[in-house]
Amino acid sequence: NVSCTDSVWSVSKVHVTVYNPVASQTSNNGLITSCGDTIKVGQGLKWAAISPDLYGVLDCGDNVIIICHDTRYHLKVFKITDKTNKRIKNTIDILEDTISDGKFVDCRIIKLPKK
Numbered sequence: 001n002v003s004c005t006d007s008v009w010s011v012s013k014v015h016v017t018v019y020n021p022v023a024s025q026t027s028n029n030g031l032i033t034s035c036g037d038t039i040k041v042g043q044g045l046k047w048a049a050i051s052p053d054l055y056g057v058l059d060c061g062d063n064v065i066i067i068c069h070d071t072r073y074h075l076k077v078f079k080i081t082d083k084t085n086k087r088i089k090n091t092i093d094i095l096e097d098t099i100s101d102g103k104f105v106d107c108r109i110i111k112l113p114k115k
Helices: none
Strands: 002-005 008-019 047-050 063-067 076-083 091-095 103-111
Touching: 076 091
Parallel strands: 008 091, 047 076
Antiparallel strands: 002 008, 008 103, 047 091, 063 076, 063 103
């Protein structure tokens, strides 16, 4: 469900989930992302991980906007800084310090152009 119009990539019908910077939900110590960024807990970071099947369309450092009506993430911009486990498909996983639940379906993500 990937489309490209006028150099704007979008992926539709993705799942939006939530993860926390803890060892049980991440690799290593939970504070280093697969893109090499260090998570600073409590900083209100707008970071996200994407499932490996979305790599190539999206990459480390890309900014995306989430279209997911009736959720706290609708029309918010996130930076791709991590990758999910290989078993997860068609998903963007939002980094949250305090919120530990959330799964939304049929959302859309749009890759913003690099400056």
